[in-house]
Amino acid sequence: MNDxxxxxxxxxxxxxxxxxxxxVCFAVVVPGAILxxxxxxxxxxxSADNLSYPRISALLHDALWGLAGLAFIGSVICxxxxxxxxxxxxxxxDLKLGGGLLSKVLCYGSAAxxxxxxxxxxx
Amino acid sequence: xSKTINIARYNPQTDSQPQLQAFQxxxxxxxxxxxxxxxxxxxxxxxxxxxxxxxxxxxxxGVMVNGIPKLGCKTFLRDYPDKxxxxxxxxxxxxxxxxxxxxxxxxxxxxxxxxxINAEQSSQPHRQTPAQLAxxxxxxxxxxxxxxxxxxxxFGLNPExxxxxxxxxxxxxxxxxxxxxxxxxxxELNSKNGVWGCTFxxxxxxxxxxxxxxxxxxxxxxxxxxSDFIISMFKP
Ligand code: SF4
Ligand code: FES
Numbered sequence: 051m052n053d054x055x056x057x058x059x060x061x062x063x064x065x066x067x068x069x070x071x072x073x074v075c076f077a078v079v080v081p082g083a084i085l086x087x088x089x090x091x092x093x094x095x096x097s098a099d100n101l102s103y104p105r106i107s108a109l110l111h112d113a114l115w116g117l118a119g120l121a122f123i124g125s126v127i128c129x130x131x132x133x134x135x136x137x138x139x140x141x142x143x144d145l146k147l148g149g150g151l152l153s154k155v156l157c158y159g160s161a162a163x164x165x166x167x168x169x170x171x172x173x
Numbered sequence: 174x175s176k177t178i179n180i181a182r183y184n185p186q187t188d189s190q191p192q193l194q195a196f197q198x199x200x201x202x203x204x205x206x207x208x209x210x211x212x213x214x215x216x217x218x219x220x221x222x223x224x225x226x227x228x229x230x231x232x233x234x235g236v237m238v239n240g241i242p243k244l245g246c247k248t249f250l251r252d253y254p255d256k257x258x259x260x261x262x263x264x265x266x267x268x269x270x271x272x273x274x275x276x277x278x279x280x281x282x283x284x285x286x287x288x289x290i291n292a293e294q295s296s297q298p299h300r301q302t303p304a305q306l307a308x309x310x311x312x313x314x315x316x317x318x319x320x321x322x323x324x325x326x327x328f329g330l331n332p333e334x335x336x337x338x339x340x341x342x343x344x345x346x347x348x349x350x351x352x353x354x355x356x357x358x359x360x361e362l363n364s365k366n367g368v369w370g371c372t373f374x375x376x377x378x379x380x381x382x383x384x385x386x387x388x389x390x391x392x393x394x395x396x397x398x399x400s401d402f403i404i405s406m407f408k409p
Pocket of ligand 2: 233235246
């Protein structure tokens with residue numbers, strides 16, 4: 051706390067940035083996806099044919115050279131996963147159950163693993 | 174009108190933990206918790222508590238009223254028609270009755286170098302536009318009462334956390350156009366006990382008697398620390 055020993059920089063900005071980005075996705079993109087993929091077809095907003103495999107597959111893999119699919123998975127699965135992981139990590143600290151390196155590795159590690167799995171599944 | 178007030182008494186020499194003691198006080202529409210404590214002190218001169226200005230400016234009369242951090246002089250008995258319990262500020266060590274050891278708080282305040290840092294020597298006045306003043310003015314209203322530390326669960330869990338008022342004070346100087354000390358303050362803010370110790374509970378801003386909004390300052394500090402992080406990646 052004095053001039054001679056400078057406090058170590060926290061790596062938290064990285065997790066906080068992912069958390070914030072994930073929060074925006076959770077609030078905006080995820081409800082949009084639920085609306086488009088679940089509610090509108092269910093309530094007859096548009097016909098289920100619009101969600102046919104060839105159509106969705108083309109959207110995910112071909113639109114914008116595959117970037118559309120990447121953006122969709124990133125904003126509906128990966129970033130929200132990091133958002134949730136951050137919450138759980140800090141929640142564990144609040145419950146005095148963790149918050150240290152182990153919970154960090156477990157929380158962000160599972161977010162990363164599940165993100166990779168999601169990306170693998172659409173690749 | 175007579176009213177019962179329960180006070181958490183604690184004498185470190187004899188008690189293992191605080192004990193509630195009930196007192197009767199006279200109360201009308203204008204009786205503050207501090208007035209009530211002064212009445213109790215007439216009945217029992219051994220009651221320990223701090224106060225000075227009686228007008229919400231010195232910041233020394235902080236206590237928990239029914240478990241919420243409050244200034245005794247700015248809190249009125251009329252707003253507590255039912256039970257009224259006064260205890261020492263949470264998250265600090267109690268020295269006696271309602272007196273706590275504020276040293277950890279003061280150490281955190283000092284750690285952020287809360288003064289103008291500027292190598293430039295000039296005998297001219299340092300002019301500031303209203304817009305430049307508006308950037309930090311609200312954060313300069315802190316009276317160092319420490320209520321926000323009692324409200325902050327993260328400070329409760331980790332006393333090393335710089336805490337709301339200290340981070341606010343750092344922002345107050347970092348945002349001041351006359352100051353050039355941001356680089357010297359950022360390392361404290363960038364650390365895990367700096368802005369990143371906050372999980373944005375926001376209770377600090379609710380209890381602040383001066384509407385300083387320390388939670389806003391901490392969040393601005395997070396943005397500042399995140400940009401400092403990115404800038405540092407491009408520096409050797
Ligand atoms: S920010 Fe508000 S609650 Fe915290 S010490 Fe300053 S005046 Fe008190
Ligand atoms: S006595 Fe000064 S703030 Fe209450």
